[in-house]
Amino acid sequence: MTLEIYLDLFSQPCRSVYIFAKKNNIQFDYKKIALFDGEQYTEEFGKVSMIRKLPAIRDGDFCLAESIAILVYLAEKFHTPDHWYPADSQKRAKVNEYLSWQHSAMRIHGSKMLWFRVLIPAMGVEIPKEKMDTALEDLNASLNLVEQNFLQDKPFIGGDQISLADLVAIVEIMQPVGAGLDVFEDRPKLRAWKDRVREAIGAELFDEAHQGILSAQEMVKTMEPGKMEPFKPKILKYFLS
Ligand SMILES: N[C@@H](CCC(=O)N[C@@H](CS)C(=O)NCC(=O)O)C(=O)O
Numbered sequence: 739m740t741l742e743i744y745l746d747l748f749s750q751p752c753r754s755v756y757i758f759a760k761k762n763n764i765q766f767d768y769k770k771i772a773l774f775d776g777e778q779y780t781e782e783f784g785k786v787s788m789i790r791k792l793p794a795i796r797d798g799d800f801c802l803a804e805s806i807a808i809l810v811y812l813a814e815k816f817h818t819p820d821h822w823y824p825a826d827s828q829k830r831a832k833v834n835e836y837l838s839w840q841h842s843a844m845r846i847h848g849s850k851m852l853w854f855r856v857l858i859p860a861m862g863v864e865i866p867k868e869k870m871d872t873a874l875e876d877l878n879a880s881l882n883l884v885e886q887n888f889l890q891d892k893p894f895i896g897g898d899q900i901s902l903a904d905l906v907a908i909v910e911i912m913q914p915v916g917a918g919l920d921v922f923e924d925r926p927k928l929r930a931w932k933d934r935v936r937e938a939i940g941a942e943l944f945d946e947a948h949q950g951i952l953s954a955q956e957m958v959k960t961m962e963p964g965k966m967e968p969f970k971p972k973i974l975k976y977f978l979s
Contacts, residue, residue, distance in 0.1 A: 740765060741764065742769050743793060744769045746770065749792050751804075752793045752805070755809060761939055762819075785801070788801075795808055795811075806902075809906070813902065821899035832897075835903075844881075847880045848912075852913050856916070856958055857954075858973065858977065881928065893931070894938075899938075904931075916953075917954065
């Protein structure tokens, strides 16, 4: 049975799994779950992801959620080139360091910018200035940590070659870019790293995976009115209460 990967490329963790699988020629059935259509709430999808979140995979009888767990599973099962998730324990630990840190930092602050600048306003709600200012401060603090502490003067976070840490970091950093923020403007080192990561992944694959997020601002303009209404209470409670 072919590996099934459940994705919506609007989501950062989905893009990391998609890019990783494609880049490593892992054969899979692409199962699109449209988040804004609420397809994550179907009974069928609940059988694949017990937490009803994307990404998720089904590999025979085995189902798995959480992007980092999925990336590590795919790296190990398909014996992808060592640089992605090095066997050397210290090198691997440095990759894990980023993968552990990002959940409550780069991921959350990058994603918040898309909600605050694009998706919540599309629900007809303006973000209070102090909330927006704090979100921007948090985002900048995380970007500075990636640039100055995780990356330093190395070509990639883990050293000379791209790893899962760079892949997860770049998809997170592209989320505020989709919200119209040029996060690279005053960060030449981060921009040069982004160019290296795009090249290492392959420009065509990188651009294809990011096409949706980079047209997010256009997408909301053509969205059916009321489309986000079912998610509004949950989203406002999460971000604004
Ligand atoms: N920590 C999880 C995050 C998963 C997650 O929050 N996925 C979002 C999309 S980015 C989702 O499926 N949300 C659907 C929902 O909450 O209804 C991972 O890395 O996979």
